[in-house]
Amino acid sequence: MTSIDRFLPRSGELNARLHQMVPGGAHTYAKGDDQYPEGMAPIITRGCGSHVWDVDGNSYIEYGSGLRSVSLGHAHPRVLEAVRRELDRGANFVRPSIVEVEAAQRFLETVPTAEMVKFAKNGSDVTTAAVRLARAITNRPLVALCGDQPFFSTDDWFIATTAMSAGIPAQIAELTVSFPYGDLDATDELLRRHDGQVACLILEAATQGDPPPGYLAGLRDLAHRHGCLLVFDEMITGFRCSEAGAQGLYGVVPDLSTFGKALGNGFAVSALAGRRELMERGGLHHSRDRVFFLSTTHGAETHSLAAAMAVLETYVEEGVTARLHALGERLAAGVREAAAGMGVADHVVVRGRASNLVYATLDENGQPSQDYRTLFLRQLIAGGVLAPSFVVSSALTDEDVDRTVDVVAQACAVYRKALDAADPTAWMGGRPVKPAFRRFV
Ligand SMILES: Cc1ncc(COP(=O)(O)O)c(C=O)c1O
Secondary structure (H helix, E strand, O other): OOHHHHOOHHHHHHHHHHHHHOHHHOOOHHHOHHHOOOOOOOOEEEEEEOEEEEOOOOEEEEOOHHHHOOOOOEOOHHHHHHHHHHHOOOOOOOOOOHHHHHHHHHHHHHOOOOOEEEEEOOHHHHHHHHHHHHHHHHOOOEEEEEOOOOOOOOOHHHHOOOOOOOOOOHHHHOOEEEEOOOOHHHHHHHHHHOOOOEEEEEEOOOOOOOOOOOHHHHHHHHHHHOOOEEEEEOOOHHHHOEOOHHHHHHOOOOOEEEEOHHHHOOOOOEEEEEOHHHHHHHOOOOOOOOOOOOOOHHHHOHHHHHHHHHHHHHHHHHOHHHHHHHHHHHHHHHHHHHHHHOOOOOOEEEEOOHHHEEEEEEOOOOOEOHHHHHHHHHHHHHOOEEOOOEOOOOOOOHHHHHHHHHHHHHHHHHHHHHHHHOOOHHHOOOOOOOOOOOOOO
């Protein structure tokens, strides 16, 4: 239709090659080219700060970097310096390294609500470990997860509950039940219905905004009254809520909590943290059955732990969470103003905590629309903004944000035209983008 169509020819070829070699064409479903407008899924060559470059020679201001893992921006100097120092000294040994001592100490100082920590590589490693530990401690089979939240683990206890549960025996799905966010009565009812069966409640303590007053404390009391554990998945809230996670911000200490993503600024490191008496069940200081709750070859990888320490120090010393909030607020205000200016305020809607913004694209009837998302994403990418969400990194500058708002304004002008035509297809450039979780291809 326009020059946009031929914007990314080399990326197109490489996406096709990836699909020949890698099922899904990416190593995370959320990065798949099916979630981008046709012909507009860039293959990245490098990143620096808030920008990335693709194989076609384009540069982009990037949001949501590394699925929210690169919160300080790409190739962050302080993180790289710490990593480089370790690279020359060996990556993994037959016994724990001094870096494991230092990283545990640094983590526990930064998240003072946690008494012990164990590191691994993926968020899923640690959420699954939390679930197993809770089951072992309570001797109960069921896990209750917050059904309003999108993702907890690649493991069966969670994937069994999704639209992509093929390959998981139905009996596994029966072991996971769900509760709604913010509704203590409904959760109480669930726990009564499964009296004495639920090992833990697992949730993200906050997603779109602050929890209702008293909710998290009420949930903890409820869990304990029913003899189960409270687990906070802090994969995103650590450290977008505060340097000490949601538990630090809201002052409610969960029994166990799990961290990942931003912890390594792109290097692979995750953490299970929690109360000493619970975590010790995975240790050697008790006389009960041992629990194989978390033991990974690569959990000790020195340069990733060094990255984690540098990240934690940077967050505290440079006030990174506050900066993420300030950038997000500037962006949200700018996007809202741009959308209003173009007459699409009710259709391009920014939501969420300022440090973790997402957007909705709504059609003429105010319904979520993949067609309009396709149109919007296409305009953003053409304008040099790679933004499947508006999740900020601290490397963004005010100029980056202002430039993004300009591109959003242009996209909103096109959006308005499509709304007026009551048909976005002319601006979609091909098939609509698709959600990551769906049953059929
Ligand atoms: C809230 C939450 N928990 C857990 C995970 C799993 O983390 P990982 O992909 O590192 O296994 C994710 C990943 O997207 C997540 O968003």
